[in-house]
Amino acid sequence: MTAVYINSASCISVQDTLKENFFQDLKADPSVQILKAVDPNYKEFIPPAMIRRMSKTVKMSSVASSYALKEAGIEKPDAIIVGTGMGCSQDSEKFLKNVIDNNEEFLTPTFFIQSTHNTVSGQIALGLQCHAYNFTYVNTSSSLEFSFLDAQLQINDGEAENVLVGAADEQTARTMELYRLNNTIKKEEDLPADYLHSKTDGVIWGEGAAFFVLGKNKTENSYAKLRDIQIINRLVIEETPSFIKDFLAKNDLKHEDIDAVILGFSGDITSDVYYTRAMNAFQNSALLYYKHLSGEFNTASGFSTFMACHILKEQHIPEVMMIRSAQKTDIKNILLYNHLAGNDHSLMLLERA
Known part of the structure; x- marks a missing residue:
């Protein structure tokens, strides 16, 4: 396949990566089990009435994608491709809790509709009024890589010139409890974590969203x-x-x-x-x-x-x-x-x- 260009890059993460010159303020915290993403002021990007109905994955992705498109100077991409491992798991947990609490009766479909993995790409498309190719990859840790491959194919085949590609995952209370129980997350007694010379199992869990605009042509801002x-x-x-x-x-x-x-x-x-x-x-x-x-x-x-x-x-x-x-x-x-x-x-x- 022919190489393509990454013409913009935006990220919401545990670090304050939305601000300029963030390189100078990168800090590691190896002494906690779970790291939370630094939230931007969502009200600057999303109407307050919509914020209440959005999971964190959708909110992070909406803002990160907005930054990526603005930097690339693109109003509507020719395709939107998103990768995620867990999807909108907050709403998934809410739906399952409702199922149990209501004995599988009188359920409202809202949480179920918002819990599907393609909610992120769908919400971005709705916000942009973009009716182009829209796809979501759910391939655990290679979800972003599959999204990039698809974008590369779309561009190489002449189906698109500029593609919005991103990946996002959030934390949820119940899932984090389960990760602690099965030792996916490091035990308290094994902290602070030594990332390079570890003697213990488990990881420190994080979250975040990263979005990029891939283009056929190189621009002045290409990364x-x-x-x-x-x-x-x-x-x-x-x-x-x-x-x-x-x-x-x-x-x-x-x-x-x-x-x-x-x-x-x-x-x-x-x-x-x-x-x-x-x-x-x-x-x-x-x-x-x-x-x-x-x-x-x-x-x-x-x-x-x-x-x-x-x-x-x-x-x-x-x-x-x-x-x-x-x-x-x-x-x-x-x-x-x-x-x-x-x-x-x-x-x-x-x-x-």
Whole structure:
């Protein structure tokens, strides 16, 4: 497939990533089990009457997508594609609670209608009065990557020139309780978390929304060129080096051509071994990590993609992200590697626009 350009990038996350010069204020908090996203003033973007009916995923996505479209100078995209792992789980929990409390009788359909995973893309389209191609991917930790692939296909096939692509996930009280019970979330006694040299299972959970406008043509504001994406559901640890090597070879690159590698270290001793194995193959690249800044969640790769875009555009790597610094006067190629609990591995190759 022909490469496409990322012409805008917007993110609502645990960090205050909507403000300018946010690189200077990035801070990690390894001592809590759950990290909450920094909420913007939603009233500036959404009518108060609508805010009450929206889940956090929809609110975050509405604002992040608005920022992305404005930056790209696009009023109506030719397609809207959204990835999510859990969808609007707040409304899902409300609906299920109503089912139990009312003995499956006299149920109002509102929470059910608003709980479907494609509510996000639908609400964005309604707000824009956009009747174009509208699709939602629910593929756990590779939801954003599948959305990017679809956007790339739409552009390459001549179906669209500018595509709004995003990914979002929220936290809900009951789900977080269950994650604590099955040790998905780190135990209190295992905090503060050591993301790079963890001796314990579990992660610190986060949330957020990241949106991008992918275009056929490069613009003055382009952040990066999206060259390629590779996704695999299951991967044997020993095959990690060849998984990466084959991906680079497909793009006529070698390990030494990669200026920075962004790895999804989450602080989970069981699944982080994939990243450790991947690190060993890159001796001359800057090695970075990011989930200490965003928390782990299904679409956390949206945060890393957003950070990679800014690194390429500003030619600067925040010190707080560095595992190993390499003296790079020119940052051209960035490789992103992510998975969730050892499943759904993805590689994304970004090049400076």
